[in-house]
Amino acid sequence: MLRKIRIAVAWVVFTLATLLVLDFTGALHLWLGWVAKVQLVPAVLAVNIVALVVVALLTVLFGRIYCSTLCPLGIMQDGVSNLSARRKGKKARFRYSRPVTWLRYVLLVIFVAALVAGISVAVSLLDPWGNFGRIAQNFLAPLWRLGNNVFAWVAERADSYAFHTVDVYIKSGIAFGVAALWLVGLALLAWWKGRIYCNSVCPVGTVLGLLSSAPVFRISIDESKCNKCGLCEKKCKSECLDSKAGTVDRSRCVVCFDCLESCNFGAIKYRTGKAVVMGASNMSDTDVAELEKGITGLEGEVSELENKIEDKVYKKGMNRRNFFTVAALAAAASPAALKAQQVERILLKVDGGLAELEDKIRPERATSITPPGSKDARNMKQHCVACQLCVAACPNNVLVPSSRLATLMQPEMTFERGYCRPECVECAEVCPAGAIKKITPADKTAISVGNAVYNRELCVVPRDNVPCTECERHCPTKAITLVPLNAEEAAREARGRPRTPILKTPVVDNTKCIGCGACEHLCPARPLSAIHVEGNVAHHAV
Amino acid sequence: METKKDITRRDFLKVAGTGAVLSAAALAGCRPAGNRTSAAGGAAAGDIPTDKMEFRTNPHSGDRVSLLGYGCMRWPVHTGANGQQEIDQETVNELVDFAIAHGVNYFDTAPAYIRGWSEKATGIALARHPRDKWFIATKASNFSGPFDLEGCKNMFRRSMSELQVDHIDYYLMHALGSDKETFHQRFVDNGFIDFLLEERAAGRIRNLGWSFHGQKEVFDYILAFRDIQWDFCQIQLNYQDWTIPIGASVDAKYLYDELMKKNVPAVIMEPLLGGRLARVPEQALSIMNNMHPGDTAAKWAFRFAGTPPGVLTVLSGMVYMEHLQENLRTFAPFTPMNDAEYAVLDDVTDILANSDYIQCTTCEYCMPCPYGLDIPQIFAHYNKCVSAGQMLTSSDDDNYNKARRAFLVGYDRSVPKLRQANRCINCEECLPKCPQGIKIPNEMAKVDAYAEKLRQKLTF
Incomplete structure (x- = not known):
């Protein structure tokens, strides 16, 4: 029985x-x-x-x-x-x-x-x-x-x-x-x-x-x-x-x-x-008394462990924000990569059909992005057991297991298939280990998990000479401002009543950017986006 | 993605990606109880008479043209043996055979249609029938430069070889009307129009005309150009456009009246506005149904387009056998509209004018969008939700949850995520290409704003 x-x-x-x-x-x-x-x-x-x-x-x-x-x-x-x-x-x-x-x-x-x-x-x-x-x-x-x-x-x-x-x-x-x-x-x-x-x-x-x-x-x-x-x-x-x-x-x-x-x-x-x-x-x-003593002892051990973790982390002074960005982007912007990104233009004008779209590829991020609610890289690293519950729950396919040894298989954010949408806090809801703390969608709009970085080399505006407002329009915190591409365009804008739209490129206000990845995901440049998010080691409020 | 679905549907969307665009509500709406059309291809073949087709005579050439013309811009497309998209030639042959057997004798194609595949497929199907059983119409689609005469002549000659013919019955200067400069650039300055007139004199073009999209002044200008007697002119005409100016420029009644003054027969395109007039809101449908229980909205629209006596033929891009069969029932035999029926359509027009449609006819002239958007499908999905009465005016609406899910899930089904409205970068490349004058980027922003409202469950 x-x-x-x-x-x-x-x-x-x-x-x-x-x-x-x-x-x-x-x-x-x-x-x-x-x-x-x-x-x-x-x-x-x-x-x-x-x-x-x-x-x-x-x-x-x-x-x-x-x-x-x-x-x-x-x-x-x-x-x-x-x-x-x-x-x-x-x-x-x-x-x-x-x-x-x-x-x-x-x-x-x-x-x-x-x-x-x-x-x-x-x-x-x-x-x-x-x-x-x-x-x-x-x-x-x-x-x-x-x-x-x-x-x-x-x-x-x-x-x-x-x-x-x-x-x-x-x-x-x-x-x-x-x-x-x-x-x-x-x-x-x-x-x-x-x-x-x-x-x-x-x-x-x-x-x-x-x-x-x-x-x-x-x-x-x-x-x-x-x-x-x-x-x-x-x-x-x-x-x-x-x-x-x-x-x-x-x-x-x-x-x-x-x-x-x-x-x-x-x-x-x-x-x-x-x-x-x-x-x-x-x-x-x-x-029973002895057993209870045992339990109390164990709890003591646990909290001691916690304290040690915190101590250790502070001593380490984890500030790994570094200069790899430049190297990574330079590599990505090599002529071959650029050529592969050219949007295929149909020469014979016929109706219908769809333009081929290359799949996006993941940019090399100097600092990986941890989801809102995880507070900072060390909180995530110390608490997460890489159970993938959040990865499975993420409806926008933003969370993926990390490939870095230090955070192996722990979740990190990437935006090839979607971006961290404003209404969603699923990962924070499911995390059992306190790696991603509970937050509300309202909290989320004020948590900066990363910063958008613009790469002019990849942007369709200078490359294809087309106007594009994609990153600016979809930024939920209005952290992106568009400015004329060059002096010529600026002059055209100053003259007023332009016959064709002014070519403009983005400038990111890092005090407003929350790192949601909308700009990176929706950027028309392929396979690498012309704007990408770098993680914040410690999240901060905006 | 692009497979044939919804076989029983009664509408005229292009085949590519049609599948998911019609909800049960709209379907039921368009097919009232007691509908007598058959769903299965060929099953009701015996019901359609082969000798009752309505014919109109071209006053210039004396051609007896069937009032139902076959538009060849929407032939069925499937994935071929090599994994690539291609025209489903076998089905095209069947459709053409059936059409000719039931009296259809006018086929309208163009070098630009269906990614440039239409002429060849149409030619293959028609070559299997005696040359005197059909008229072929094709066009000079010299949209992008250089406009050198030799290149333009080659386009004409290439059409003849693609179509396997030694003369073209109806040749059109394709899509004139946006402005006079473009007309001069494409046809006048390079002497192409003189070449076409010579070809007409030589009999290799039996009827010379042009198709019109655009500005009223340009229409007047070309109609009177050098006093050329045009043999026909192709215009957009349907009960909505009859009084409401197309692209805020000119209404169909004006175009028709002007043609009649010059004794130019009219070939009608967009009689259903790309299928939109086949899927009208429930309110409009019930008015029509009260007068003629069982008649489809499409039948009403076709009858309207075919009634004016100066109409030579009404083009319909029929993708499926059941489209063809249903249309044949409308045109063979054909009953012209009476005043009571016109009054009903006036009311229907009012209803349409007050609804939220995006005026897209899925002609695909805007495609391919260089940034990958599936523009016609995005609009088709939006319009479908308008037809089905599923557009939410407030987040407090009773049907909020249901309509929200239907819009969002249906959106992902109709259009892959990376081809949806939020991908529009505002480059405006599509703007000059739209014959309906739709401000495509603005409409994209509208669709996306609506979708975002629902995704984020915002209060509105």
Whole structure:
């Protein structure tokens, strides 16, 4: 019965977590956001005390049920292990193994050190929620979106507006590769030895293992009923049950109840600890008091960690605004690149047809742009576990996983497929880790995440001798002013009543620019826009 | 993107990208209950008489021309075997065969039509029929310089070879009227008009005329030019343009009356305003339906265009077999309009004049836009929403959510995001090309402002 409940809850949570990552309508997080918010690492990063206390209490009371019912990556591995067990003769393929204690603690230390030192790559790679998010985003989201597009196709033919087509594409090769590697690796490990990853590698597993060494409710073996048949041991996917010795390593037990149901003699029970059973209430009090002390200690550690992070960051004085811009733009403006950008002109005048449009390419940004609400580069770097929830939620295809090592797979903004539209704050709504803080659309219009930089070499006005007002018209903060292209045009304007429009080019007022990318996205110059946004290391109000 | 959809639709949009432009509401609106036309191509072929076509006689050449003329600027286009867009020649052949079998004998093309593919496709289809069964009309589309005589003559000769003919029945100076200078540049200064008159005398041009878009003075000037007796003239005429000046310059009634004074028969273009008169607002539709239950708005418009006795033929760009069949039912046999019906159309015109249409006929003269906009599709989507009564006047409207979604989702379906109105850079290259005199960049700003209002859910 307990096992069935565990499986049912796991299914529900896994489904909800997957839907949360796949959703692109912005509606589901209202109902399902909690699934991401109770994940341990995001909760630590967001200093979500409620979630931390809940998880800690659950673990202290019931053991590592978190790993069996709340962690989607753990549930995914159970699924693989289950498939493996369905093979002939493999129903009972496990046997007790000693814990790889050194590896667990070394990785935990590395993880904590990475958290403190702000080496977000290590954090992202080790965090189970981040890994789940990336796997779902890279492998399930495309299918989900294609499915939606099939509905959209049908809806279009039925004159219904219930579904609309969405873009399906791989947002980052690196994030895809990492997700693929982890998916294959985890699947192989789970196929082979069940929960070996959770009990040897996963830092969340290790921390919860510390908390669950003596949970209130625990798996225990009644020696009087046990005949040492060893069936339970063969069923234990954590390989933490030693049937000969009659012991369970509770730091590794994920409380799946598989052993409970395997025992034909009712020798395995899930019940309160021996001491409590013995009935001495004062013992129980001591127990609880000690546990509470443990929790308080942990919370202290967490806040200490937070302080250290802040300290570290301030000391570093991250000001990486540099001069790469010039180099990058010079490279982009080489003759070959310019030639490729020429708009194809039809020589023979015929009617109809569409001008070919080259796809935009991403400019090299000296500083990457983090979304509004992320406050600054370091807040993003320190808090984000690269779970891709925001990347999946971004309806304008602005957020993509970063390719820079320091912020690997964390979201950054780019404007080839859309710009950060004024009405949208989806990423801030979904972030579980406090990397993108909640903001309202009104807040957003006053947050500058970057600055637009104009590149005359690429602009269609001097290049094609056509008037263009695109960047100026679409700037939501009126940060762009158009000025005559040259003295000749200025004179023409001064004379007044020009027969043809005055050629003008933009000047950006950096005190007004919020870095939304409307100008970059809508700029007619292709494949590189003549105006692009450089990130602000620290966001500021305008 | 550019596939054939909405096969049952009754309108005259160009085939490219037509698909998503008609909502159920508009569809239902245009096809009242009891409509007797068949949706499936050919299924109702037996219903259409082959010997009832209305013919008009050209007083100059004596040609007996069918009152329904085939406009060849909207032939169906599909993706060919090589993955490129091309004319669906097989379908063109079927359409031409069916048209000729039912009495249509006037085919109007031009070197510029459908990215320059129309003449050849039309020629292939017509060459399969005896030369005396049809008249071909084509044009001198020498829009861009240099206007040297040799180049212009080559355009004429090339038309003959593309069409596989040794004479052209109706030859037009294409789209005159924007200003006198352009007319002189294209035809007079280089001696091209003298060459054309010689060709007429030599019989390689059987009828010489011109098509008109533009200014009243230029029309008067060319009509009287050197006292040349024009054999015909092609003008835009429909019940909306009859009294409301086209591009704020001249109304169709004036053009028609002037032609009659000079004994010049009129060939009618834009009888449906690019399909807009086939999709009128519900209010207008109900007035028409009260008088003739079951008659489509298109039928009304065609009957209006065909009624004046000086009209030689009414051109319709029929993309699908059902367009052709429905039009054949209108013209074979043909019933002229009576005064009561004219009165109804006066009311309909009032309704149209007070609605928010962008006066685009999807002629595609503006295309390709160098910055990639799909101008006609953007306007078609906007107009479709006007027809369907879905334009919001306030964010408090009862149908706000529904109409907002219909506009935005429908917009993305009709026009890819990177070809939408917000991409207009205001370069004004399209301005001189629009025969309807639409201020395209201004209209783009209007469409985009509306779309942005909805996207941002602004209060208005």
